[in-house]
Amino acid sequence: MPAVFEEHLGALTDGIADLCALVGESLRQGTVSLSTADLALAEEVLGRHDYITYECHRLEASAFTILALPAPAGGQHAVVNLLKSVADLQRMGVLALHIARIVRRRHPAHAVPTELRGPFAAMALHAVRLAGDASTAVQRRDRHRGAELAARDDAVDALHRRVFSVVLEQQWPHGTAAAVDATLLSRYYERFADHAVQIACRAGSRPPRSQSRRRRT
Amino acid sequence: MPAVFEEHLGALTDGIADLCALVGESLRQGTVSLSTADLALAEEVLGRHDYITYECHRLEASAFTILALPAPAGGQHAVVNLLKSVADLQRMGVLALHIARIVRRRHPAHAVPTELRGPFAAMALHAVRLAGDASTAVQRRDRHRGAELAARDDAVDALHRRVFSVVLEQQWPHGTAAAVDATLLSRYYERFADHAVQIACRAGSRPPRSQSRRRRT
Numbered sequence: 001m002p003a004v005f006e007e008h009l010g011a012l013t014d015g016i017a018d019l020c021a022l023v024g025e026s027l028r029q030g031t032v033s034l035s036t037a038d039l040a041l042a043e044e045v046l047g048r049h050d051y052i053t054y055e056c057h058r059l060e061a062s063a064f065t066i067l068a069l070p071a072p073a074g075g076q077h078a079v080v081n082l083l084k085s086v087a088d089l090q091r092m093g094v095l096a097l098h099i100a101r102i103v104r105r106r107h108p109a110h111a112v113p114t115e116l117r118g119p120f121a122a123m124a125l126h127a128v129r130l131a132g133d134a135s136t137a138v139q140r141r142d143r144h145r146g147a148e149l150a151a152r153d154d155a156v157d158a159l160h161r162r163v164f165s166v167v168l169e170q171q172w173p174h175g176t177a178a179a180v181d182a183t184l185l186s187r188y189y190e191r192f193a194d195h196a197v198q199i200a201c202r203a204g205s206r207p208p209r210s211q212s213r214r215r216r217t
Numbered sequence: 218m219p220a221v222f223e224e225h226l227g228a229l230t231d232g233i234a235d236l237c238a239l240v241g242e243s244l245r246q247g248t249v250s251l252s253t254a255d256l257a258l259a260e261e262v263l264g265r266h267d268y269i270t271y272e273c274h275r276l277e278a279s280a281f282t283i284l285a286l287p288a289p290a291g292g293q294h295a296v297v298n299l300l301k302s303v304a305d306l307q308r309m310g311v312l313a314l315h316i317a318r319i320v321r322r323r324h325p326a327h328a329v330p331t332e333l334r335g336p337f338a339a340m341a342l343h344a345v346r347l348a349g350d351a352s353t354a355v356q357r358r359d360r361h362r363g364a365e366l367a368a369r370d371d372a373v374d375a376l377h378r379r380v381f382s383v384v385l386e387q388q389w390p391h392g393t394a395a396a397v398d399a400t401l402l403s404r405y406y407e408r409f410a411d412h413a414v415q416i417a418c419r420a421g422s423r424p425p426r427s428q429s430r431r432r433r434t
Contacts, residue, residue: 067293179393183400
């Protein structure tokens with residue numbers, strides 16, 4: 001019976017790793033559309049959101065099905081952790097969506113003034129990589145990546161503070177609307193990165209025996 | 218054996234309902250401190266946060282213990298839903314903390330200009346009530362409150378948009394820092410209310426037979 005459990009858990013793990021990569025891709029495209037005021041690309045991110053929501057619901061339903069199966073020791077803990085990661089992925093999808101919406105709202109103007117495009121691009125590069133690394137950690141059930149990712153999340157937090165310091169400079173010449181957009185965007189990236197770290201921190205939280213049997217390298 | 222499960226589930230449910238009320242109280246006090254620039258009250262909110270975090274960890278550990286018990290049909294589903302609500306409560310606690318931090322950062326000045334104190338007080342009154350209603354829904358395992366709360370959450374969203382419309386008015390005279398604070402604060406209230414609704418929507422998701430046996434009135 002545990003073999004059935006393992007099989008279903010493997011499929012759930014794969015689905016979550018794939019979705020983690022996909023929301024990372026949404027954030028990447030959303031950021032490109034933000035950097036270039038590219039409405040078509042923003043629309044692509046917006047159009048994908050229904051699929052992300054659907055996948056979250058599908059994975060959640062699948063997790064509840066697995067919970068009803070006879071499980072090895074610690075197996076339920078692993079499923080619940082994956083369920084929590086689905087909730088993180090749902091938020092990450094919404095955050096990428098929010099970024100694309102700001103691009104659409106400001107189009108054809110740029111939502112982000114020139115001097116903030118660097119910090120936002122850097123935040124996005126970190127956040128997209130964090131999503132990729134979280135995906136890998138989930139896939140490999142690697143419990144050791146969480147701490148590493150948390151350290152890198154500090155770089156995102158530092159950029160988040162940098163955005164605020166630019167916006168709050170006396171000579172900010174772009175008006176209140178641009179300040180509001182920058183505040184929200186910075187918060188979206190910061191939250192996205194944090195969710196990715198949470199996912200990675202939960203990866204591999206399986207009982208040692210079962211884990212060594214299933215770990216992929 | 219299901220009696221043991223029910224007993225533990227009842228204690229977990231009570232703990233979550235209590236914590237839901239407590240984070241509502243933190244938001245209420247945080248908002249009073251925001252309305253009056255009351256540093257001592259903000260410090261009280263800040264000081265309580267460690268306890269909220271501790272309670273979240275305790276409830277989460279308790280949920281995992283319950284998951285290992287023999288469960289009636291649908292019992293695990295109920296525990297997992299409570300676990301997800303603990304994650305919501307953790308975020309709600311952090312959001313109340315963020316509000317108190319803004320009060321501390323701007324003290325002795327007011328973080329919120331006069332014309333926005335009304336909308337923020339209204340958002341807080343809705344959000345605190347949503348937390349109270351979510352607490353009651355959890356306690357009573359009442360699955361029918363979710364939709365009602367979601368409808369009331371719309372009022373918070375409308376106020377959220379109103380804050381933005383005030384901040385984005387041409388004649389906003391309070392500068393960028395106040396705009397950034399208002400943007401963040403509005404977002405904190407909106408997210409807090411949304412988490413409360415999520416908790417209420419999950420309440421009472423238990424198998425009908427078991428539910429009717431346990432429901433409190």
